[in-house]
Amino acid sequence: MKRGFLKAKTVVTPQKSPVEEAALNPSPFIGDGGYMYCTIPQDAPPNEPVSECCLPPETVANLLKIPGFPHPMQPIVEVLFRLGESPEKGLGLFATRAITQGEVLLDRRPLLVSSMSQRPLTTKALEAMIAKISLTGQPPNPHKILSSSMETIVGRMRPENRAAYMALANSTPDSPVLGIFDTNGAGIVDAELNDNGGPTCTYSAVCDIISRMNHSCCPNTSRVFDKNSFSIRLYAARNIAKSEELTFPYVDLLSCKADRQENLDEYGFVCTCHACVDPASDDHREDIHEFEFDPPRLLKWARDKTLPDDWLLKKCYRQLELLEQEGLQSIDEYWEVLADLSRVYLCFGDIKNAREWAARAYQCQWIHCRRFDRADIDVILGDKYEQSAFWCLRQR
Ligand SMILES: C[S@@+](CC[C@H](N)C(=O)[O-])C[C@H]1O[C@@H](n2cnc3c(N)ncnc32)[C@H](O)[C@@H]1O
Numbered sequence: 001m002k003r004g005f006l007k008a009k010t011v012v013t014p015q016k017s018p019v020e021e022a023a024l025n026p027s028p029f030i031g032d033g034g035y036m037y038c039t040i041p042q043d044a045p046p047n048e049p050v051s052e053c054c055l056p057p058e059t060v061a062n063l064l065k066i067p068g069f070p071h072p073m074q075p076i077v078e079v080l081f082r083l084g085e086s087p088e089k090g091l092g093l094f095a096t097r098a099i100t101q102g103e104v105l106l107d108r109r110p111l112l113v114s115s116m117s118q119r120p121l122t123t124k125a126l127e128a129m130i131a132k133i134s135l136t137g138q139p140p141n142p143h144k145i146l147s148s149s150m151e152t153i154v155g156r157m158r159p160e161n162r163a164a165y166m167a168l169a170n171s172t173p174d175s176p177v178l179g180i181f182d183t184n185g186a187g188i189v190d191a192e193l194n195d196n197g198g199p200t201c202t203y204s205a206v207c208d209i210i211s212r213m214n215h216s217c218c219p220n221t222s223r224v225f226d227k228n229s230f231s232i233r234l235y236a237a238r239n240i241a242k243s244e245e246l247t248f249p250y251v252d253l254l255s256c257k258a259d260r261q262e263n264l265d266e267y268g269f270v271c272t273c274h275a276c277v278d279p280a281s282d283d284h285r286e287d288i289h290e291f292e293f294d295p296p297r298l299l300k301w302a303r304d305k306t307l308p309d310d311w312l313l314k315k316c317y318r319q320l321e322l323l324e325q326e327g328l329q330s331i332d333e334y335w336e337v338l339a340d341l342s343r344v345y346l347c348f349g350d351i352k353n354a355r356e357w358a359a360r361a362y363q364c365q366w367i368h369c370r371r372f373d374r375a376d377i378d379v380i381l382g383d384k385y386e387q388s389a390f391w392c393l394r395q396r
Pocket of ligand 1: 088089090091092168169171183184211212213214215216267268269270271272
């Protein structure tokens with residue numbers, strides 16, 4: 001090199017990844033698909049847990065209309081589980097003491113809540129898509145759209161939440177950001193998040209601790225999303241022994257074993273739980289599924305004196321036995337049969353037994369709190385039970 005000449009340096013500005021780009025802009029905004037990217041709760045102090053969300057703007061507006069939103073989460077005074085290795089399943093959660101049915105194990109804000117994958121496109125998004133096709137001749141790639149949405153959400157997370165998210169399992173061949181969403185996203189039903197007039201869709205939530213739970217077709221926990229506190233509450237759906245693994249279902253529990261396994265294939269494992277190895281389980285689950293719950297049937301029996309007194313009781317006890325045998329205390333059918341037993345005893349004018357069954361239905365808060373017909377149970381547990389349509393109906 002000649003003296004006096006410096007070797008020219010090309011200044012390369014390192015390109016930011018989409019996650020880094022998103023981290024630069026933490027304010028809420030409406031993205032291409034018409035979804036709102038926002039932090040919930042908004043303007044939270046650093047010690048308040050937050051969720052990064054991608055939701056229809058109407059859903060966000062409805063949440064913000066809840067008086068006092070967000071309500072405080074349920075304080076948990078004792079940690080009842082630990083994170084540990086589960087043979088052949090990676091990490092999992094294990095009870096550190098015997099837990100009683102109905103105990104709350106955790107109440108926690110998700111790291112992420114998104115409706116991106118399920119929501120029909122908004123008109124604006126559809127127009128943008130059509131414009132893009134006419135410009136490039138190529139339809140946009142839904143996989144790319146979802147992936148870029150996830151990068152935006154993850155980029156907006158607080159660093160500690162992002163680290164917790166990135167440490168979760170990825171059982172897919174996809175990029176970590178998208179694969180973690182697919183492996184760990186658990187559904188929040190529309191009614192739990194958006195029961196006052198927003199667009200109908202389902203939402204997926206990814207959590208730091210709860211997402212460590214492995215699947216079982218006889219799960220011992222159940223979760224409820226409480227939109228008031230914007231948190232997921234985890235309940236013991238039945239008594240759990242010390243050291244037992246805490247489990248949650250990834251698929252519909254009343255479908256047959258083959259269908260359940262087909263849906264589990266995307267998680268990359270073969271389920272070997274009790275129900276999947278018991279040859280009688282499919283028939284039991286079909287019987288549970290076919291059991292009719294409805295007050296009209298109860299009214300028909302109560303008024304039809306040609307049917308034996310114990311006609312409905314026997315059916316209900318059999319249903320309860322099957323549900324307990326199959327380990328299905330987490331599903332709605334369990335609450336329904338407890339509620340039916342309570343109503344049947346009310347028809348006999350037996351308030352003591354009616355209340356015992358009603359108390360058991362009430363104890364299933366993971367179902368009770370979202371049942372539109374829970375008023376019956378509240379009436380039986382209160383002092384106005386004689387005003388119920390079922391009171392002494394069989395004796396009239
Ligand atoms: C939501 S994660 C559960 C936590 C995960 N075990 C971990 O280490 O973080 C889902 C993944 O866990 C594993 N898994 C969950 N349930 C399982 C089961 N019953 N049998 C085998 N593997 C399971 C699968 O790899 C699945 O894709």
